[in-house]
Amino acid sequence: MAHYRQLGSIPPKRHTQHRTPEGGLYYEELMGEEGFSSDSSLLYHRGIPSAIVDARPWELPDQSTSPNLPLVPRHLKLHSLFEGEEWKDTDAVAGRRLVLGNGDVRISYVVAGAPSELYRNGLGDECVYVESGSATVETVFGTLEVGQGDYVIIPRATTHRWVPAPDAPLRAYCIEANSHITPPKRYLSRFGQLLEHAPYCERDLRGPVGPLLVEGTDVDVLVKHRGSNGVVGTRYTVPHHPFDVVGWDGCLYPYVFNIADFEPITGRIHQPPPAHQVFEGHNFVICNFVPRKVDYHPLSIPVPYYHANVDSDEVMFYCGGDYEARKGSGIAQGSISLHPGGHTHGPQPGAYERSIGAEFFDELAVMVDTFRPLELGEAGTASEDPGYAWTWSGRGPGR
Numbered sequence: 001m002a003h004y005r006q007l008g009s010i011p012p013k014r015h016t017q018h019r020t021p022e023g024g025l026y027y028e029e030l031m032g033e034e035g036f037s038s039d040s041s042l043l044y045h046r047g048i049p050s051a052i053v054d055a056r057p058w059e060l061p062d063q064s065t066s067p068n069l070p071l072v073p074r075h076l077k078l079h080s081l082f083e084g085e086e087w088k089d090t091d092a093v094a095g096r097r098l099v100l101g102n103g104d105v106r107i108s109y110v111v112a113g114a115p116s117e118l119y120r121n122g123l124g125d126e127c128v129y130v131e132s133g134s135a136t137v138e139t140v141f142g143t144l145e146v147g148q149g150d151y152v153i154i155p156r157a158t159t160h161r162w163v164p165a166p167d168a169p170l171r172a173y174c175i176e177a178n179s180h181i182t183p184p185k186r187y188l189s190r191f192g193q194l195l196e197h198a199p200y201c202e203r204d205l206r207g208p209v210g211p212l213l214v215e216g217t218d219v220d221v222l223v224k225h226r227g228s229n230g231v232v233g234t235r236y237t238v239p240h241h242p243f244d245v246v247g248w249d250g251c252l253y254p255y256v257f258n259i260a261d262f263e264p265i266t267g268r269i270h271q272p273p274p275a276h277q278v279f280e281g282h283n284f285v286i287c288n289f290v291p292r293k294v295d296y297h298p299l300s301i302p303v304p305y306y307h308a309n310v311d312s313d314e315v316m317f318y319c320g321g322d323y324e325a326r327k328g329s330g331i332a333q334g335s336i337s338l339h340p341g342g343h344t345h346g347p348q349p350g351a352y353e354r355s356i357g358a359e360f361f362d363e364l365a366v367m368v369d370t371f372r373p374l375e376l377g378e379a380g381t382a383s384e385d386p387g388y389a390w391t392w393s394g395r396g397p398g399r
């Protein structure tokens with residue numbers, strides 16, 4: 001994120017003495033990407049940021065995956081994963097259930113009502129989409145107030161915690177990368193400014209408010225990191241609370257973008273999914289389909305043509321409105337469709353003709369396209385509607 005921000009108390013010159021009111025020194029930390037060769041921020045701590053007093057394994061929820069075999073399109077009903085009142089005792093970090101994943105990205109889902117422990121992801125950036133509810137995300141950079149439709153971008157290694165508002169469940173769709181998540185490169189100037197043809201700009205991004213100073217000793221911090229079998233966890237105990245930053249500045253920090261601020265790109269004929277792209281990571285992209293006027297050529301067909309994305313798996317998360325091309329498939333709010341590479345997909349029977357003459361689609365969906373195949377996590381297997389693969393033909397095994 002190349003947009004410079006500054007919060008709290010920092011010295012006029014970097015890497016120079018910054019003193020407390022009592023005359024002591026604050027401890028400067030550079031948090032930077034790609035060695036010292038990309039975006040970074042400088043943070044000024046009251047305590048030594050590298051201090052730890054204990055470290056032990058943190059047992060993560062089931063991270064195992066199984067291949068999409070036989071290869072079929074799949075419908076996963078995420079709202080079936082958290083039923084009843086269990087969300088009230090579930091938090092938005094440890095409570096995540098793995099839906100889909102590969103070596104580049106993991107998608108999980110959680111319905112939360114309890115505050116999480118302090119946490120950071122050492123594998124990559126996180127993009128957490130808030131389907132509904134609201135929360136305060138407390139971070140070492142300050143606080144972010146988040147609500148429905150927000151993408152919360154949290155850079156790798158940012159210590160933070162999720163505190164849901166008490167009145168309603170926080171439904172979060174968590175996209176965890178093994179890389180950084182950024183706006184699409186084609187929308188950035190060579191110096192990093194969002195360009196005129198981008199569907200959003202810097203004014204649409206909300207940064208942390210703070211600084212956030214919390215007193216505390218011997219505090220636990222959960223860290224998700226790389227291991228020989230993929231993702232593993234460590235629980236550290238640190239001698240003083242990590243939210244001890246009196247000020248920071250730089251171009252690396254968590255931020256929020258709301259899906260309602262995405263200005264859709266439309267045309268006389270059908271616009272391909274890259275027109276809907278909002279972010280990208282290594283080997284995957286994030287797109288969103290928002291309420292919009294649709295194709296206005298007199299002979300246009302507004303729903304998508306049938307397509308085979310030969311190089312990618314496509315994951316749609318249906319999070320609002322009524323998705324035109326999926327009517328009649330059982331897909332509803334909270335559903336995922338997985339359309340794998342090697343398989344042609346497109347509108348359900350009837351939707352193709354029915355869309356002719358439509359002027360507006362009231363639909364909201366977040367899409368992740370991956371260039372390596374996705375495997376099913378335990379929550380993917382647990383939430384599957386087994387009839388989906390056969391909805392285009394109306395027949396299936398044994399029918």
Ligand SMILES: [Fe+2]
Binds near residue numbers: 307314339345
């Ligand atoms: Fe598609």
